[in-house]
Amino acid sequence: MSIRFLHKILKNPTVLASGILGNSKDILERVHENGCGLMTLKSIGPEPRDGHKNPTVIDLGCGMINAVGLPSPGYLNMENEWEALENRNFPIIASVYGSSIDEYRKVAEYVSSKKPDFIEINISCPNSEKHGMIFGINRESSRDVVSAVKKVISVPLIVKLTPQAPDIADIARTCEDAGADAICAINTLGPGMVIDIESKRPVLSFKKGGLSGPMIKPVAVRCVFDIYKAVSIPIIGLGGITTGEDAVEMVMAGASLVGIGTAVRYRGIEVFQKVAGEMDDWLADHALSLTDIKGAAHNE
Amino acid sequence: MMTNPITDQKPVMLRVMEKKTENTGFATLFFEYSLPFRPGRFIMVWIPGLDEKPYTISLHDQDRFAVTIEAKGIFSKKALTLEKGDLIGIRGPFGNGFEIKPGQSAAVVAGGCGMAPLATLADHLPDITTFIHGARSKEFILFPGRFSVPREFCTDDGSLGHKGLVTDLLEKNIVLGKHFDMVYACGPEIMMYKVFELCETHGIPCQVSLERYMRCGFGVCGACVCGKQVVCKDGPVFHSRDLRKMKDFNTKALLKSGKEVDLSQYFSWRCQ
Numbered sequence: 001m002s003i004r005f006l007h008k009i010l011k012n013p014t015v016l017a018s019g020i021l022g023n024s025k026d027i028l029e030r031v032h033e034n035g036c037g038l039m040t041l042k043s044i045g046p047e048p049r050d051g052h053k054n055p056t057v058i059d060l061g062c063g064m065i066n067a068v069g070l071p072s073p074g075y076l077n078m079e080n081e082w083e084a085l086e087n088r089n090f091p092i093i094a095s096v097y098g099s100s101i102d103e104y105r106k107v108a109e110y111v112s113s114k115k116p117d118f119i120e121i122n123i124s125c126p127n128s129e130k131h132g133m134i135f136g137i138n139r140e141s142s143r144d145v146v147s148a149v150k151k152v153i154s155v156p157l158i159v160k161l162t163p164q165a166p167d168i169a170d171i172a173r174t175c176e177d178a179g180a181d182a183i184c185a186i187n188t189l190g191p192g193m194v195i196d197i198e199s200k201r202p203v204l205s206f207k208k209g210g211l212s213g214p215m216i217k218p219v220a221v222r223c224v225f226d227i228y229k230a231v232s233i234p235i236i237g238l239g240g241i242t243t244g245e246d247a248v249e250m251v252m253a254g255a256s257l258v259g260i261g262t263a264v265r266y267r268g269i270e271v272f273q274k275v276a277g278e279m280d281d282w283l284a285d286h287a288l289s290l291t292d293i294k295g296a297a298h299n300e
Numbered sequence: 301m302m303t304n305p306i307t308d309q310k311p312v313m314l315r316v317m318e319k320k321t322e323n324t325g326f327a328t329l330f331f332e333y334s335l336p337f338r339p340g341r342f343i344m345v346w347i348p349g350l351d352e353k354p355y356t357i358s359l360h361d362q363d364r365f366a367v368t369i370e371a372k373g374i375f376s377k378k379a380l381t382l383e384k385g386d387l388i389g390i391r392g393p394f395g396n397g398f399e400i401k402p403g404q405s406a407a408v409v410a411g412g413c414g415m416a417p418l419a420t421l422a423d424h425l426p427d428i429t430t431f432i433h434g435a436r437s438k439e440f441i442l443f444p445g446r447f448s449v450p451r452e453f454c455t456d457d458g459s460l461g462h463k464g465l466v467t468d469l470l471e472k473n474i475v476l477g478k479h480f481d482m483v484y485a486c487g488p489e490i491m492m493y494k495v496f497e498l499c500e501t502h503g504i505p506c507q508v509s510l511e512r513y514m515r516c517g518f519g520v521c522g523a524c525v526c527g528k529q530v531v532c533k534d535g536p537v538f539h540s541r542d543l544r545k546m547k548d549f550n551t552k553a554l555l556k557s558g559k560e561v562d563l564s565q566y567f568s569w570r571c572q
Binding site for chain 1: 310348351353515520523530556
């Protein structure tokens, strides 16, 4: 089920979502060996950052809540990692975050020099005081950060959006106009909160956290549906995709590729080959191709 | 108090049933709860408002379990101020646990607080032929009088048993002709590496229990990767067949930021 995405041919439409297992070349290679078409590195920031104290990631059965808090060695402290990734035999997206346009620009410019296949800017993280989401909920700041980053990088730019935007389709269109090559939607939903009633404390140390997994899939599908109507650039659709049927649904909403994250919890690292295989089976059963079903839910 | 079942999902608050001071800097917290468990698996222990850390189960029977904690950092020192009746959050158990085959003749090799996961293993293993325990000095030997199999001791200062390393004792046993089908080890990573090397030389399979900084506990966040393995999910126990391919074993680990560093730098951070 190989598929073209911008300038790259991928072995299938599954994408490892940012923040999941993206910490080293070795583990990305294993994810690739387990059937993933395109792997996203853990978000890279301007400074060394530890992230929040634990608990940071909790399974709720219907999905997860997390506030890991954007840990990163800092973009200037990853030479060993880049060196290792230079000799990779799989495609990667480097995810980047910042707390100002200038930070996004300088991190993205540097990361671009390391030749990832794509750069994704995370303007949608709900789990930090000052990074990310604040840019992605507003049309002007989305436009400014996208056009600033686009000018300084030499690989295609993906913009990761938040479902908290009052009108995500409008933000997506703004990003396209500012030069984005693709949209990735959605980041985690929320923030939400879980309180332990015996200790009377929020369970996450950051108190609030983003929701992911099956419980957010309908929101993700709706967002991708809305974005597909508004833009002509390709969309990586993610949010709760656990099975091939979930992936087919996301493609029908308008996604070109399907991101997988929380499902690693429920189906293991093998989830990528399982989902890709199940998509193939579904398409074969229905005598359809991926192209046939892309955006199919928009047909009147 | 009615307790919800402890699962690998959100933490459940349990009351400390008993606290037992072990020896210099160690105490064991007991909980009245029947936990599904295999030796070598671990739980996440949450002190609300402070932090959450992985701990191995050091004692397990039908209606209770315990964790043994060494007062090292802010979290463990706080944990050891808890008293009977205090609440603490638990989720788990996580990880794979030791692979145990009945009828195998086994050596168990513990270094320092690496004794904790091996203690439940020793309780469950009928066929330990050699049980080695090394520590800084006599005062740091955990669980005196607990096991039916006598331990061979070694200490850094010679205050108990052999003055030297656990691998000295293991090698002596092998050279003297003792046969082992499996060696189980837990302790400082360099010690486990030396045990692994010794076992490889003599063609004996071994299993060791690794430690890395963890967040989720169930193989998603990637904080604890070691080579291609995810320590919290694929491990923490790794067999020789995994260790041979694991190039980060005894060499590299990730800091909390995700920065890859040499093991010495990692452990100096972990011991702060």
